[in-house]
Amino acid sequence: MEKNISLLDHFLKNNKNKKVAIISHYNPDGDALGSAVAMYHIFKLYGYNAFIVMPNRPEEKLLFVYEGLPLFFFEEHDDIIEKMEQTDLLCWVDFSSKTIIDRMQPKLQSILTQSKMTIVIDHHQEKPYKGDLQIWIPSAESTTAIIYHFISNCCKDLLKNNHLRQALYLGLATDTCFFKTSNVTPFAHDMASELIKLGVKPHIIHEKIQNSFSLKKIRFLGKALSHYFFYYEKGRMCYFFINQKNFQNFQLKKSDLRVLITYGLSIKEALWVTIITEKDGQFLLSFRSKNNFNVANIAKKFFHGGGHQCAAGGISKLSINATISKLKTISESTF
Numbered sequence: 509m510e511k512n513i514s515l516l517d518h519f520l521k522n523n524k525n526k527k528v529a530i531i532s533h534y535n536p537d538g539d540a541l542g543s544a545v546a547m548y549h550i551f552k553l554y555g556y557n558a559f560i561v562m563p564n565r566p567e568e569k570l571l572f573v574y575e576g577l578p579l580f581f582f583e584e585h586d587d588i589i590e591k592m593e594q595t596d597l598l599c600w601v602d603f604s605s606k607t608i609i610d611r612m613q614p615k616l617q618s619i620l621t622q623s624k625m626t627i628v629i630d631h632h633q634e635k636p637y638k639g640d641l642q643i644w645i646p647s648a649e650s651t652t653a654i655i656y657h658f659i660s661n662c663c664k665d666l667l668k669n670n671h672l673r674q675a676l677y678l679g680l681a682t683d684t685c686f687f688k689t690s691n692v693t694p695f696a697h698d699m700a701s702e703l704i705k706l707g708v709k710p711h712i713i714h715e716k717i718q719n720s721f722s723l724k725k726i727r728f729l730g731k732a733l734s735h736y737f738f739y740y741e742k743g744r745m746c747y748f749f750i751n752q753k754n755f756q757n758f759q760l761k762k763s764d765l766r767v768l769i770t771y772g773l774s775i776k777e778a779l780w781v782t783i784i785t786e787k788d789g790q791f792l793l794s795f796r797s798k799n800n801f802n803v804a805n806i807a808k809k810f811f812h813g814g815g816h817q818c819a820a821g822g823i824s825k826l827s828i829n830a831t832i833s834k835l836k837t838i839s840e841s842t843f
């Protein structure tokens with residue numbers, strides 16, 4: 509970690525006054541947003557002219573971290589590509605793999621893969637695909653944990669900014685499901701403790717993120733648990749399948765399904781949960797696990813995907829029945 513910190517500090521000091529676009533992955537989560545906000549403040553401090561691009565709009569409840577920053581959603585302003593073309597530097601946060609790039613819109617793909625100078629800061633398990641400077645720490649709890657480490661060593665004064673503190677905490681808390689995942693280390697609690705001492709209010713962030721259900725969503729949850737939830741005992745795996753019709757009937761967003769994970773993993777013997785959704789004749793698989801069960805390996809080996817040990821995603825082009833059979837066979841073979 510220490511080596512990475514001095515490399516980034518050196519890089520930032522030696523490339524001043526550049527225009528930089530900070531970018532993260534599709535369906536940006538708390539860590540993607542938090543890291544982008546934190547990097548924006550770092551670039552500003554080091555004398556750069558930065559802006560943030562997210563491929564699409566995140567959930568409304570996460571947007572509080574952005575207040576006042578230059579932020580663009582590619583899906584809503586695809587002319588942002590021209591602005592990105594005029595930059596000297598790209599900073600990728602919370603993603604770095606070819607798999608994620610391949611799922612992006614062609615225009616974004618072409619910007620990201622051209623020979624622009626690139627900094628990559630990430631903690632996903634797949635080895636970064638690009639980067640003149642790579643800060644890749646797969647054991648880190650969140651990308652904001654990596655960035656916090658940098659800030660606390662090189663530019664501690666930035667922590668006076670309440671906005672930045674909240675962004676760092678948001679990334680850490682959401683990527684660890686509020687400190688519940690098996691990769692949480694003492695560092696995560698030290699970081700949280702420091703941020704809380706400086707003014708972050710954990711209960712306010714928890715309230716914004718976790719307690720944001722509508723009655724409609726609660727009704728959906730009831731139905732999903734009764735009708736679309738299955739437990740495959742032999743493979744210690746839960747799975748939920750929501751077809752496109754139900755997805756539309758309940759006016760769901762993908763993020764609405766995350767709550768199902770908690771129920772799946774709350775089964776004592778269950779080790780992993782798969783949420784299956786349908787999109788354009790294919791099936792998207794979202795995996796979560798507990799007790800160090802590695803779902804990133806499964807996503808990578810069998811479903812053209814990847815992610816972290818305890819949170820990963822992939823895709824299946826088979827029928828739904830064949831997809832479920834494949835999952836069952838894989839789950840059995842892991843014991």
Ligand SMILES: [Mn+2]
Pocket residue numbers: 539540602631650651683
């Ligand atoms: Mn992350």
